[in-house]
Amino acid sequence: MDQPRHIRSGSPYESRYGFSRALRKGDLVEVAGTAPIWEDGGCDPDPYVQASRCLEIIADALLAAGASVEDVVRTRMYVTDPDVADAVGHAHAEVFSQVRPAATMVVVASLLNPRWHVEIEATAVL
Numbered sequence: 001m002d003q004p005r006h007i008r009s010g011s012p013y014e015s016r017y018g019f020s021r022a023l024r025k026g027d028l029v030e031v032a033g034t035a036p037i038w039e040d041g042g043c044d045p046d047p048y049v050q051a052s053r054c055l056e057i058i059a060d061a062l063l064a065a066g067a068s069v070e071d072v073v074r075t076r077m078y079v080t081d082p083d084v085a086d087a088v089g090h091a092h093a094e095v096f097s098q099v100r101p102a103a104t105m106v107v108v109a110s111l112l113n114p115r116w117h118v119e120i121e122a123t124a125v126l
Contacts, residue, residue, distance in 0.1 A: 004024065029066075034058050043116060076105075077119075079108070
């Protein structure tokens, strides 16, 4: 049986909350909710920059799992305000305009850190 492959990104939440940035099992790769955090713990206030950072982390996790953004079949975007939807959508389109995965954007009351405007998940199939 195919053993799951756990991908880490270095987020302090991974060990604290017991999850992997991504998990590959067979031809399926699931990338966990990804927040806009830089290596130094910083977070840019601009929603477009935040979404771009989330997608950069997701792309890195996919590569570590042997996949790429071209393999993504589904994304889920959680935003804290409908006013940031266009900025987040623009960043999403820059990465996925050719792939065009099934996508959902949902407005939520808040995310784990009040500085975050967006968190993104992705599913890829190889």
